[in-house]
Amino acid sequence: MSQPRREPRATKPSPPAVETRPAPPEPAAGARELGWRRLNILLALAIVALLGFAVRSLAPGAFAGLEGAARDFFTLSISVVIESLPFVFLGILVSVLVQVWLPPDVLYRRLPANPVLRRLVLSFLGMLMPVCECGNVPMARGLMMKGLSVGESMTFLFAAPILNPVTIITTHQAFGWDNGILAGRLAGGLLIANLVGWLYSRRGPAGVLKPSFEEACAVEVSRHESGGKVRRSLQLFSRESNAMMPALFAGSALAGLIQVAVPREVLVRLGSDPVWSVLALMALAFIISICSTVDAFFILSFGATFLPGSIVAFLVLGPMLDVKMLALLRTTFTAGTLLRLVLLIGTCSAVLGVVMNLAG
Amino acid sequence: MLSLTGIAATLGLALTGKLELYIHPRYVPFTVGMAVLAAAASVAAFILVPPEAAEGAADGHSHTDGGGHGHTHGRPGAGTGSPGRLRAAGSLLAVLAAVVGLLVLPPAALSSEAARQRDLNLSGTLGPAMTSRLVEEDPSSFGVREWASLLRRSPGDDYFTGKTATVTGFVTAAKDDPQNVFYVTRFVVTCCTVDAQPVGVPVYRPGWQEQHAVDSWVTATGEFTSNPDGDSKVELLLSPSAVTATTEPDRPYVH
CATH class of the missing domain: 2.40.50.140 (Nucleic acid-binding proteins)
Structure with missing residues (x-):
């Protein structure tokens, strides 16, 4: 029915249902021809890029017209992109490894059958994968495609950026064991991630995932043995990067825009009030979109301005949700789900922070 | 496309020594390493994987729901119908913005x-x-x-x-x-x-x-x-x- 909408790109018309699709080696000759054409496109792109560089280096003044805030917007957005890009790629690569090269039942055999314990074990999966939160999105998508439930994947998604060796080391370097900041961060992350996982395991997957991603999962689970592994890896890599990149770029641009528009001192001034400083630092964590592996150093640089509970709220919320993460998560979850997650995780972090402030 | 833009920008900045305008020097080796890996994977995928297979699970079967609404990925030109065209235009715009921001504008420090x-x-x-x-x-x-x-x-x-x-x-x-x-x-x-x-x-x-x-x-x-x-x-x-x-x-x- 929707056949005519597709471009007649290759010898074989694409089948109406995917179950009949696999077997990629079939149109081998057409594929090779296509490969050549793509190589040519790539070469053309490379030449254009080189020309661009040449123009820019020959006429450095030509594009220097941007000043002040507009220039800072680009600088900040690019900085977020460049900082996150390697982590996203690493996440995609690990996710591909798990999906294609790990035998399908390895993961299941090791996981306990009890759902609560199962999620608990999954929250420590990040210990094996020192990736910050941006890399965890492709990873969680991969886990869901591998057949894990939504709740279980969410537990991993939100726990892993906090419960991972790099984050723990950097947080320890920044704060030591003082004021229970490290302990609060780890316990808070673990608790909230498992709470979210528990809630979503009770709720069922309906309306949580974007329909297109849900179908991709269903198909992925039913087809394990199609094509060579290298080919499937490349396929997955390009599909996942195509899904992630627009989100990453949009999220970075948004983060850059907010930072140019909102003066940071407004938030920092709220300093020492036990309740307001929690909210201020949570807002800061949300808009600054910094990676969990380094955020401890960032907040340390604010020195003694903030109470420990507020810092914990910053360190717990930031890795789970921020502007960039929302854009990345939107590739997989529905908007309603994200809204509920923001409310839920936001409330939990705020309560954690305020309680720590008042108790300490 | 977007990943290629990002990779090209990272490597270009690294070559001209401007990467430190955006990230701390201690992350430079990691960033460059991942960019090289990703570049290899993207180019290999681009050349070796035929488009049907590449669009495989994410795209093909959404035709079963009668119209392919709700594609998630931003592959330019994934469809040629009007939602597909809109999407392609959006992707093109995103790519353009990224190219201008990352490749055309000169790298700058904060002001x-x-x-x-x-x-x-x-x-x-x-x-x-x-x-x-x-x-x-x-x-x-x-x-x-x-x-x-x-x-x-x-x-x-x-x-x-x-x-x-x-x-x-x-x-x-x-x-x-x-x-x-x-x-x-x-x-x-x-x-x-x-x-x-x-x-x-x-x-x-x-x-x-x-x-x-x-x-x-x-x-x-x-x-x-x-x-x-x-x-x-x-x-x-x-x-x-x-x-x-x-x-x-x-x-x-x-x-």
Whole structure:
């Protein structure tokens, strides 16, 4: 029915249902021809890029017209992109490894059958994968495609950026064991991630995932043995990067825009009030979109301005949700789900922070 | 496309040595390594995987729901129907924006506009322990950050007497006394440019606006004296014997 909408790109018309699709080696000759054409496109792109560089280096003044805030917007957005890009790629690569090269039942055999314990074990999966939160999105998508439930994947998604060796080391370097900041961060992350996982395991997957991603999962689970592994890896890599990149770029641009528009001192001034400083630092964590592996150093640089509970709220919320993460998560979850997650995780972090402030 | 743009930008910046404008030097090897890996994978996928297979699970079967609404991925030209065309146009726009932002515009450091928005010397300065260690060191190698830290956590006014400071940074106006005082400012970067925090040394120079524009780079040399404006929060100021204009250094940030 929707056949005519597709471009007649290759010898074989694409089948109406995917179950009949696999077997990629079939149109081998057409594929090779296509490969050549793509190589040519790539070469053309490379030449254009080189020309661009040449123009820019020959006429450095030509594009220097941007000043002040507009220039800072680009600088900040690019900085977020460049900082996150390697982590996203690493996440995609690990996710591909798990999906294609790990035998399908390895993961299941090791996981306990009890759902609560199962999620608990999954929250420590990040210990094996020192990736910050941006890399965890492709990873969680991969886990869901591998057949894990939504709740279980969410537990991993939100726990892993906090419960991972790099984050723990950097947080320890920044704060030591003082004021229970490290302990609060780890316990808070673990608790909230498992709470979210528990809630979503009770709720069922309906309306949580974007329909297109849900179908991709269903198909992925039913087809394990199609094509060579290298080919499937490349396929997955390009599909996942195509899904992630627009989100990453949009999220970075948004983060850059907010930072140019909102003066940071407004938030920092709220300093020492036990309740307001929690909210201020949570807002800061949300808009600054910094990676969990380094955020401890960032907040340390604010020195003694903030109470420990507020810092914990910053360190717990930031890795789970921020502007960039929302854009990345939107590739997989529905908007309603994200809204509920923001409310839920936001409330939990705020309560954690305020309680720590008042108790300490 | 977008990933290729990002990879090209990363590698291009690395080749021209400008990557440090965006991230801390300690992340450069990791970033470049991942970019090279990703470039290899993307190019291989682009050449080896036929489009049907590449679009495989994510695209093909959404046809079963009768119309392919709700594609998630932004592959340009994935469909040719009107939603597909809209999507393709959106993707094209995104790619264009990314190419312009990442490849066409010259790489730039943050401007004084950003410094004005963030609190000066609140958080970029060194901690008390590091600062008290500074007191024992040779002050001739100190830059903006060291002097700003010393001024903030003053080891006593005696420390400053007879010491000459030479600081290089960009000019920002002092908020409480823009007529007479400006700051020689640098950004401190702990991870990437997003977390850049401004630090600055106050310089007493009435009428400085006539010689130096805000955001221009200067080197100031002089001794510290007490602020003639006794009401100001800033007690010590650099009274320069010379303020000379200079160009932005290759490493505009302090790491």
